[in-house]
Amino acid sequence: MLQSIKENFINKLEKKRKEILPQSPPEYLHILTDAVHTSMNLISRSDALYHDVEHTCMVTLCGQEIFAGKKILEGELNGSDWLHYTIALLFHDIGYVRNILAGDNDESQLINSTGGTHELKTGDTDASLTPYHVERGKLFINERNWGREIDKNVLIDFLSYTQFPIPDRGVAVEGEDDKYRGLAELVGSADLIGQLADPMYDVKIARLFYEFSETGSAKQMGYETPADLRKGYPGFFINFVRPHIGEALRYLQVTDEGKTWISSLNYHVFSQSHKAQLESDGIELLNELTKIDPKIYSIEDLIQITLNKICDYKDWPLGHVYSVEDSEKGPLLRSMKIWHAQVGDETMLEFKKISEDYVFEPGLGLPGRVYDTNAVQTIHDVTVDPNFPRAKLATDIGVRGAFAFPVSDKRGVKFVLEFFSLEPEQLDPSVLELMKHVSRYISRMFFQK
Template structure:
């Protein structure tokens, strides 16, 4: 029934309800919660599942705002996201399935899995959500995390004293509870004292830590004392209000509330208590409480094994058997290594019936490349009667795909010492292997980034000298044509080297792109001669450019790098000759079309598309799936680095676009590069005319520690009309500046120099000669300089290598501006 606050839905919403009878009947029968809202987030329908999850009667929710079911921090985000979606069509969360917290009627949070859909009813947008309470799943995940963490700690701990401390941190982090302690009996055995503390935020818990270390608790006193007295795990929802918690005041001050404590026992007697505190009030969880009691028992078993030599072997075998057998696929076999009993879990995963996997038939489900090594390891273990240590192999699922597994097995001996059977597990490590691959990839990326910075610094310094010297030679009017051609080749080779360095920097994301507003068709035509030379004489380049209506904002140098990389790949794929075709077209992606792309997130809107197709040997599906992975290459050693297509992907993504690939063996490969059409902004990013006069006048101080480069810079500026002072580092530059009484119009300073670097030079110049402008130069990219604290963002910067004309043009511009504000 409608209430006073929500008198009931208006007629248009009643129309939705009346017209959806079949939907309502199906929704009411569903076990999940189903809710429908309009564009104002007003609830039009809520089934019984919603009532079960959130504790509200369904009729009380009709007409209410959906944010009633959300925690406070999500309410504004929801309304803002709805408004943005209605305006732009861009979704702020993944509609297919996403996990979000809900808010129960009594105020406690509810973890949810939600899927969304959109439809129209009566001319209105209707959004439907399917809501599943995943509280149980989250509890199971937390339990598994704790079990695995404790198992790992207990499996690797060597010393008795280290076992409880390691468990303390492992369980605390898995629980998400920020404070834990171990309480142990003192030498008298009459009281317990806090012997070990772990805190996720030690500074915030200082007062509570000090109070805990001061206390001595008798049996029944405080939470640890109650556990000591009862020998049972105990949960307190909020210790701040607990009359038998001596640290209640300090707990309230530092924001600690829910508490759980459990005993560590040896021979039925409590020797220690492990205690954890949460930063929130939380009602008892019987499953978690039982798990904590189990953890305490496990810790006690480890201590017992360390102290009692005569019971060590029996306890150790039980513990190892327990840990190694608690996995997804458990197996047993007879003493000679043959499976003789049905294994339902194995059948469920592999699809093999018992008749197929009995004996050694299970090997048929092992990947052919792993089969012989695994069999050899298993036969050695059986022959020696020793455990089969963790052995990794791929197992075929029932659908034909392979998963990565670690197999373990232990022999079980009869009381007389005779081998009775084997028991073991297949543990799915597919996710772990993927994580390890990602970690290795991240390490390699970081290494490439560090290498890129060093290569850029050294290579760009030298390429600046080569480019500058070539420019000086090419200016000479008396230069023979044959010599001019040779020098031009030197200049082109230097530019190519600089481009490779830039590619490495772009791939490692250590270079900031410099996008400009470009006519994509025109830019491709400009690159046509370079692309034809790259393809070679046995291949043909065909351009089919369609007069794109809009322009794109992209770094022209990086666009050239994208097309060059694709051309290099096409040339290698067409060793016997073929055709590389570059087409352009305009497309508009709807929200549905954009959402259909897998992998990268794609925004709907207008795009200019370059389609690059070759008639090479093509790729199979497995190779195609990995082509954008860094360092992946199918070329022979020395022919490919695996960076080319990774750089293509990275550059296009940094430019706001996306790239797709299709290929078929024996037919060829096609790449489609989508670049968003830029919004008109009134004027183009026109480059400076190369013939513009760059001559000027004034005094310029050059501080550069590379002698050849310093001389090249000084010569360029002198020939452009400037008086030039040269310094080998920042300290000499300061001395020269102090020796001059006339105006210093500009300082050109390398960022990285011995003794006094470029930034320190600029700071000290501002104190001694306020207003002196500084142009920073470096072989490192400006983004890395800012990250390393060697350069402030927004300061004048010229990336090495640079042409003399580019240097002269920037110097003229900065001198013309005059002194800078302090």
């Protein structure tokens, strides 16, 4: 699994290098490959709950879009700048990993250049190194042998800007390179945005809470549960993060992928600020569904009513249903031609026709995935999802975000209800959990008539 992750990530970064700096030396691929293998092999050893390989990938990818935006707007950056910047991102959390320094000795971990150590107690995870991980990372960079293309002092400077809380560094001192200071600040911004804009941050926040608990930070901040940390997200972002990431946000606005990072960041701030309303609306939806008397409706009418109520719940403009039928080849999913549609332009009509004509096998497309898993499935953007075949049958499919859930009896899935938005959409975890309850409730309602 790790090998596959590394190979895929190397390919992504190499593609970005060619896209951002096509004239940069092709030999950088070898340096990059070595850096990815080294950082991920070491970080994968860590038992810290949150600061893992995936977090490093998210921060590095976010950093690529920041760098790309800066290059497009200002044009002053070169291949060496990109290489040092990217390696710094790959190693920004290497200091969390125990036993990576010459002075580390199992229970005793080096924490500074003067020989100070932190003693690990029984049961401590690598998260206990949080207060020292930046200094440890700088020590690792200094100890490691790098090729002639790498200036380890630049990497060390870049890593120092991932310190949090962010210190007041004042104005640039005489002789300090403005370009490198700017890039160093962007490394710090990528660390923050890559974490806070992670599409799965709301799910992962419990892991972060337990890291904070281990170091005592949770108690200092007044957090007693993961829910407290989640509720504090908007205030934390507005007061402690946003003042420091203005330049990075400006650069992210330049590329489409950069805008996606901003959208995800804003989404988390908005969703936590309005979580109470989401929960209230969810309870109202469940109450509405319990008022339906299944005995007086046909299955088709029940499906139509359900589509309407779920679409009205959060203003999803399009809902549709597939039924499962047996065939000589096995189960197939075919459109029932039942829709909830708030839009009716030509593009949407084409999508409806494609959907009604398409017959899915298990595992194929969104309906097939729901059938295979008998669980809620989501798609952030159907136009780029490799397993959404309907998108390939039209120049403009008209829809972007999607989710679907099963209606099942004891023998398995009988219907798949799918819903679409006109823009890419990451389903809020609380909404996702609600839809699991809706799926189970509707299944009982449909088949206990």
